[in-house]
Amino acid sequence: MTSWEVFFYTVQIFYMLYFFGLYMTYLLLNFMAVVGVFKYMNVSILDDIPKIDSDLEIPVSLLVPAYNEELTIVETVSSLLQLAYSKFEIIIINDGSADQTLALLLQEFDMVEFPEAYRDRLKTKHVRGIYISRRFRNVKVIDKENGGKADSLNAGINCTRFPLFCAVDADSILNVDSLERIIKPFYDDHTVIASGGTVRIANGCDIDRGYVTKVAMPGSLLPIIQLVEYLRAFLFGRLGWVPLNALMVISGAFGVFKKEVVVDIGGYLSDTIGEDMELVVRMHRVMRQKGRPYRISFIPDPVCWTEAPEDLASLGSQRVRWQRGLCESLSKNLSLLLHPRGGTVGWIAFPYMIIFEWIGPFIELFGLFVLALGFWLDLLSWNAMLLVMSVAIGFGVLLSTVAILLEEMSFHVYKKPWYPLVLMGAAIIENIGYRQLNSYWRIKGSLLWLFGAKQSWGKITRKAAWKVD
C-alpha cells in the first residue's frame, strides 16, 4: 500500500463514518418529527369546539422592527390588527429608516406623541420618540436611532406591557389564528420560555389585505426548491429536536418569548447578525447552567408566510447571513458544549450543529476534493465515484420525500393534484447545483464570520407582488 492509498482509504473511512452519523441523526429527527406531528394532529380535533375567551389568555406584545419598510409596513400592521387573539398590543420600532416608513405609520394610523414612562431595562440606541395611535389604542411606534434589528427588538422589549412578546418581521404574513396557535405551548406547560412555528414560502400565493387567501406553488424553480428545503427544515430540522428539548432555532420571522427570561439574560445581542438563533442558544445555555426547568417549544402548523428570494444574489446573501448567524451563535455560547449540565442540547444538539452545520460544508468540500484526487490518481473508478455521489444524493432525496409525505398526511397545504410531482422534481433537481451552491455560501459565511466582516440588516430584494397588485 502506498502512502497515497493509506491517506485515501483513511479519508474514505472517515467520510463513511461522517455520513453515517449525519444520516442516522436525520433518521432519528425524522422519526421524532413524524411522531410529534401525528400526536399534534390527534388533538387538533379540539379546534372543532367554538372558541370562547376565558379572560385568562396571556396577553402578548407584538414587536415589529422596521428599517426602510415603506412598501409593506402599513399592510403588515393592518393585518396584525386583525389577529384573532383576545389581548395584544403592536409595537413597531422604526430603526432610523431613511424612507417614508415613519411618516406613513404616523399618517395611516393617526399617531400622536405619547409620554411613555419608558423603562430602560435593556440598553439601546437613543429613542427619539414614542407615538400611539388614536384609532387603535393598542398600536405604538418607537422611533429610534439606527442600531440594527437586535437593538430595535430590545427597544421594543423595554416598551412592552405584557409577559410574552412576539417578534415579527415587517414582511411576515401571518394567518388570522397564528398568534392563538403559537401561544398554546405556554398554556400547556408553564416552563415553556419560547415557542416557534413553521414558516412557509409565500411566493405564488394569493394575498389579500395581508393574509394568504389561496396557497399556490411559486412560478419559478428557485423558490420551489426553497419550498422543499423549508418543508424539510421545519418539519424535521426543528420539530424533531422538540421532544429532546434541544431546539436551537426559532425563526426571527415569527416567534414568541417570555419577556422576563429574555430580559434576565440581557436581551438580544446587538453585535450579531443571527440574533434570533443566538438568543435561543443563549437561553438554553443560561437555563441549563443555572439548572432551571424550562422548555423551548415548536408547533408544526404553518403560521407564518415569507417571501423567498427569487434571484441567486439575494438568496446567496441570505444564506451567507444565516451561516454567519450560526457561527456567531455557536461561538458565543461555546461553554454549553459538553457542559456537565448541558443535557441533550450540550451533548447532542450542540455537537451536531458544530460538526454538521458549522464545519460540515468544509468537510463536504474537502470530500469532493479527495474524490477528485482519488479519481485522478486512479485510486477510484468511475463506478465507485458515481456510487458515492449517488448514495449522498439518494439520501437527500429520501429526506425530502419523507418531508413531502408528512406534509401530505398532515396539513396538506398544497392542494393541486400535480403539486406533489412538482415538489418531488424539485427534491431531485436541488441536488444538481443548488446543494453545492449552498455549501459554497455556507463556507463564505463561515469565512466572513472568521475574518469579522461588517454586519448589516441583511436586506434581500423582495417583490411584495401582492402589494404592487
Next chain:
Amino acid sequence: MQNVQAYQSIFQSSINYLDRLAPKIFESISLSVVVIFLVIILVRLRLIFVQYHKKKFKQRWQPVFLASLYGEVELEGIRRPFAFKTFLHEWNHFTFKVKGESRVGLIALLENMNVQRDMEKMIRSSHVGYKIQALITLTAVASEKYWYLLEEAIESKNPHVSITAFGAMVETNPLRTFTEHSRTVVRRRDWTEVTLGKIFSRVIQNRVINLFSIELLGADDRDLTRLLKVLSVFRKFDNVEFIRAMITDRENPYVLAGVMELMWNPVFAPSLRAFAEHDNWVVRKQAARLIGRLGSTDYIPSLKKLICDSSWWVRYRAAESLCTLPGMSKEQLMMLLDEVNDRYGKDILAQVMVEKGMVS
C-alpha cells in the same frame, strides 16, 4: 513489520466491506424513495376521494340537520350512516353552531342512531382523536346517560382527553360535577388554566362555585396560585368567608394576589392598607389596582406613595387607580403631578393621564 501487515489487512478488508455495502445502501435508498413516492400518490388519491365523499355527505345530511332544528324529521326513516365518524364530525360542527332548545332535534336525530355503543368504542379506543371526537359529541348531547363514559374519560392520563371529559360533565350537570370532581380539578395540574377558565365561565350557579372553593381551602400554595386565577373568571364570586380565610391563613404573595383578584366587595377595603405596604411588589400592584376597583378615596395618600414605588407595574396601577377614583378631577391630578418629586412617579402619572384621555 508484522503489525503494519495486520493493519493493512484490516484496512483492506474494511474497505472491501464498505465497497460491497455501498451499492446495497444505494439500492435500498432508491427503493425507499420510490415506495414513499407511491405512498404520496396514494395519500393524494385518498384525499381526493375523501373530499368528494365529504361533499356528497354534506349534501345528503345538511338538509336533515336543518330539518331537525325544527323537529321536521321522520326519525324512523333515517338510517345510521356507514361512515359514522364523518357523520359525527359534521354533526358536531353543526350542533355547536346552535344553542339551547334548538339542539333538541339534533340530539334526537343522533340518539335515534343508537350511538351509545359507538361512544363506548370511541372513548375506549387507544386513538386520542376518536376519544376527543366522542367527548365533543357528549358535550353537545349533555345527557347523564353517558356519565359513566365521562367518568372513565376524566381519568385518562392525556390531559386533553380528561379536561374535555370534565367540560362535558360541567355541561351535563355542574352541581354533580363539582360535588364529585372538585378534588380532581385540584389534583390535575396538567389541566391548563385557560381551558379550565373557559369551562368555569359556563357555570352560572354560585352554589356550584362555592363547592369548589371549599375544596380550595385545603389546597397547597402552588395549586392555589393556579386555581384562584380560574376562580376569578367567575365574576359573581362573593364568598366573603373564603376570602377572609385565605388572607388570614396564607402568606404566599402569589396566593394573596390571586385572592385579591376575587375581592369585589367593599367589606375588604380596610385590609388594603397592609397590602399596600407589603414587601412583595406583586401584592402592592394588586393592592393599587384594588383601591381603584373598590373606589376607596381614603387611600389616596397610599396611592400617592405607590406611584413612586420601585416597581413599574405598581406605579402604573397606582396611577391608573388615582385617575379613576371618584372625585379625582383633572385639576386635582394636575396639582398632584406638580407635587410629585419623584421622576418615575411624575412620568407614570403623566402617561396614564394621557391614556385616560385627561390631557391630550
